[in-house]
Amino acid sequence: MACTTQSDALVFFVNGRKITEKNADPEELLLSYLKKGLRLSGTKYGCGIGGCGACTVMISIYEPTSRKIRHYPANSCLVPICSLHGSAVTTVEGVGSTKTRVHPIQERLAKCHGSQCGFCTPGMVMSMYALLRNHPEPSMEQITAALDGNLCRCTGYRPIIDTCKSFSGEKASCPLRGTGQCCLDKQADVSFVSFQMCSDLCNPEEFQPIDPTQEFIFPPELMKMAQQQPKRTLVFHGERTTWISPANLYELLDLKAKYPKAPLVVGNTSVGLEMKLAGVHHSVIIHPTRIPELHVVSNTNRGLVVGAACCLAQLRDTLMKVVLELPEEKTKIFRALLLQLKTLAGEQIRSLASLGGHIASRGSTWDLNPVLAVGHSVLNLASKDGTRQIPLNDQFLARHGNADLKPKEVIVSVLIPYSQKDDFVSAFRQAERRKNALSVVNSGMRVLFKPNTDIIMDLNILYGGIGPTTVSARKSCQRLIGRQWNEQMLDDACKLLLGEISLPTSAPGGKVEYRRTLLVSFLFKFYLKVLAQLHQADQEESQSSAKYPDLSKKNMSALGAFHCEAPQGVQTYEDVDPAQSPQDPVGRPIMHQSGVKHATGEAVYCSDIRAVDEELFLAVVTSSRAHAKIVTIDVSEALKVPGVVDVVTAEDVPGKNGTDHEQAYAKDKVICMGQIVCAVVAESAVQAKRGVDKVKIKYEDLEPILTIEDAIKHNSYFGKEKKIEQGNIEEGFKSVDEIIEGEIHIGGQEHFYLETNSVLVVPRGEDNEMDVHVSTQDAVRVQELVASALDVQSSKIMCHTKRVGGAFGGKITKPAFFAVVAAVAANKTGRPIRFTLERDEDMLITGGRHPFFGKYKVGFMNDGSITVADIECYINAGCTLDESELVIEYVVLKTDNAYKIPNLRVRGRACKTNLPSNTAFRGFGFPQACLFTESWIAAVATQTGLPHEKIREINMYKGVNLTPFKEEFDATNLAKCWNECMEKSEYYSRKTAVEEFNKQNYWKKKGIAIIPMKFSVGFNYTNFHQAAALVHIYTDGSVLVTHGGIELGQGIHTKMLQIASRELNVPLSYVHFCETSTVTVPNAIVTAGSVGSDVNGKAVQNACQILRKRLEPIINKYPGGKWEDWITEAHAQSVSLSATGYFRGYVANMNWDTGEGQAFPYFVFGAACSEVEIDCLTGDHKNVRTDIVMDACFSINPAVDIGQIEGAFVQGVGLYTMEEIKFSPEGEQYTLGPDTYKIPAVCDIPQQLRVYLLQNSRNPIAIYSSKGMGEAGLFLGCSVFFAIRDAVAAVRKERGLTGTFTLNSPLTVEQIRMACTDNFTEMIPKDKPGTYKPWAIDIA
């Protein structure tokens, strides 16, 4: 029952502009309001659930009691507009703009090359802006904390950190300082110039200082409103929900009595997610943030009292202050809470989420609750019936009747007690990513000893992540009271614990054995920590006695968790010839052509295109079965939903419904979960979604095939087997010293481009013409598919792509189907259709990198030379062909990586299954194929006992060589990269240091690995390399360049402008790029395969050279003239100032019948050395340092190329160590957003990331002797995988486990922990595979 009073006017400010919303809808979130209501498109949608940071804005509020303004970053996708009454919102547009003044943060981010696709950039700017508003000279720790909640899929973060560091009070020293390579060293090499990081990719001297007058001042009107206006209840009525914001506690309690089911929404980080993901609806929402009692922070004699509406960032700041002020013995609980708060979510969520909300929502993995409970915290409750206090204990957390809140009660504040002298408190958590990831398991542990003894008086242990609620080891703890704190106690405690806390084999979330292991691993850490503290306390009190022994060296290493430090970088490249004209931009680190616009939010992406008259919104209904016949589709209820205009199905497609291999709309049958069955079009996106929920589909289930194993069993493949063979395999095996055999499974990868798929289709109203604005890598494919679906000629379909917010191969094939879905709807309704996928839909429908399974049989000599290998590769293609046949071809062709194996047979099959269809992904099979190769190389090293780098060196290609398919290439630069990487990384001395470290540390281990790479660029067909360009010179001298390549963030247009500038000999500022369109450059080849800039560059060069040739007579006649005059003269002489350029393509052809050919135009060589440290008890790892040497030849733009290398490398680190796609046994994908799928964040990049471009290398076949850098770096991420493997090997060796072992990819925290076998992994209950239904299946 909703309150019936009239709606109040909602008043808030956005970028200094007053907004008075008379009809504020409580269901409206700030992000959509900014975009639709205010037409501010700078703030981006990346996930809608607070996990990516793309939507970050800054909110400022005036707190009348403290008279302070609080600025904080917030995820606008979670902020209800009704919560903003009296607030000032700053969006990226308000920070600065090219039309007014670009803010120093925006300027530096662009100049430091901190944006590629630019889609995450406004969010990054806002996080930095909020940081600097609060801390004008932030520390490194504050910088990394501020960026915790922002994901970037392109850059690898290093340049973003550099930008932030330029504002820091702490000046980092260059990692090369003292090596003789830093410019600050006297004997410096001149190619190194310093910008903290010893990089001259940008020039800090050009940076504008912060100008405080540029910042928005907090609107005085809001200040007045807060100070002077009498507080009264505010009510906002929406279509379905009423929002009530009471003015005082009395009113709040009254409301809670009246609406006991209404949630109290503070941060909306829990309620908002339920509404979005679980479709929960509330007719009344109470917003209690204006009540002073809920904001109290006070020190009492029992402890700290913190108001329930205080946000977690405020709690952190308060605790940080208090721990400095109070004696250490009183603050042990506070310190444990601080530890959790450091890693809990990102700064935006910490700034929104309230302590009361955290406690009341009590998610099983919420991190603070176990600590608050072991600390005996108390909840101060109030209701109309009065006040009371209840303990925040395990009973409360388990929602047991008497221990819980009553429906009419609210939490007013929380008492967090002081600890006592004999208290020992610790907090633990382990997540799939160290920061901004929910825990897999967390824990709070506390022991109280009898004074001056180690006899347990009280013990509390709680775990999160084990069941649906936080659980307590209550019984075990009670049985341990009175025991001494020694090993026997620990032993018994582990047994008791494992007996008391059970985790079913099919528990949601999986990782069952890992989670069980963490229970006892955490306990062991706690045990040691307490011992160490007992010893320390003992020492401090009685210097001489040794009542409690010191921890053994062996055990010391179990203590301490890894922390995230601000990474440092080095980038070196070859400078241009000093004689090169300063105007000529080629070879210089020119800023991304859209860099500033990315940072100001002015860069327009498909979904930012302004509303078109009469446009409709489309949402899709997808299959809920992996394999089934469609019996009926009932759309009658959907059509009744207000605003729904129509439902579109396969029957509405006038022409061809997709391709020969894949349908746009499923007809008769579905072949995977997530397949599009029909589409609902409505006046708004919300209405379309409501319509989707009403469509009823009846299925008749068919047997699905989901895994590679199943597919092999059922002989379910696409195409024929692909095979290459050289030498004689059978003979080879007869003459070797040893043979080993093995298998490896490599998981897939989500593209996780920050911009989800988006298309806007606008019928032109005559001749069946249609404009298709689409986020794609292949506009021509979109054009062809839409034309054939509508049964019109391609010339009637105009595709336009301004830029794409990240693609990585994921936007080659799939966008064409989305465009068909939308175009058919536009054709049926006659109205424009907008279709932007939500993150979960995008991840559900689009597939990703192919999961891989490989089997090897390898023969080698005792000296480590591998003479024969028989290799079988399988990829899980999913339900349609897509690019899978090509991917398996590449797998087969590229498997040799950097090694010459005289007798080699590689066979590959693409498995057809009932999973979403997998597609192209950066590296296109190479990252899987060569991780596999490096794994059997590692297995040979382990078997021979020889160093891994030696096996690699012995077997590496040397000099001029032939690939297994007989393509000639020169491997000289492979050796150069390898040797330089060895030298730059100081491999041998660091390897010795790693070994030394490992001798000293039992529970932490380091590992180091160096990996070589031979990566083939481009496609195995000549016509795939053709490219065209169109260059116009206008009579004012300005130049418009158009070409067939699409800007995905890889800087292609920047390079094209550089090329045009050089070829026409005009300043860069004269040259412009507008959009890629099928209207200007027809029949363009997909932008992919690392050759986009190569081939389009040749076409642009060709067009410019044609124009220059036409101008030459005039230039020669007026040699001292100006460009503008020459152009005027040319026009006067009727010289055409427009030219098309063309490049026929590199020659490439592969003959699969003979297994021979010139498959690829050229190769990129490289090497990477990585060092890691692992925590054997939790599986956590820290990336210590990576050195990459890459043979980029002459780089057209070193900033762009190094950006590609770093970004790809970090994406590779994600692939090999972190990113896991999970499917249910029925084929349902679980991992559908940043909450369940973890890509690397700021905390995951190596603390030192050094990239060196090989000097004096040239590639005569490519433009200006350059090389394509788009994909190669990804594979080098596997150096981290092998460094972890090295660390795990050290663990296993120390524990007497010799011989080869297999580690599958990704090497997640779970895999690492379970590979480090010890007492704890031995003691946990094990479940026999096949005896239970697992939560998730292994599809690789």
Ligand SMILES: Cc1cc2nc3c(=O)[nH]c(=O)nc-3n(C[C@H](O)[C@H](O)[C@H](O)COP(=O)(O)OP(=O)(O)OC[C@H]3O[C@@H](n4cnc5c(N)ncnc54)[C@H](O)[C@@H]3O)c2cc1C
């Ligand atoms: C992207 C993301 C990442 C996250 N990461 C982590 C993480 O790493 N670790 C972690 O521990 N948590 C994490 N969380 C969860 C987060 O801690 C909780 O969602 C948050 O603390 C809830 O607070 P809130 O103010 O937003 O609650 P709301 O959503 O506003 O409310 C939640 C519930 O609490 C009730 N409630 C609120 N205040 C009171 C009160 N005073 N009295 C009685 N009931 C009240 C409401 O009725 C409602 O039912 C994450 C959440 C998100 C969205």
Ligand code: FES
């Ligand atoms: S869109 Fe808001 S955090 Fe991702």
Ligand code: FES
């Ligand atoms: S630049 Fe960060 S996601 Fe593309």
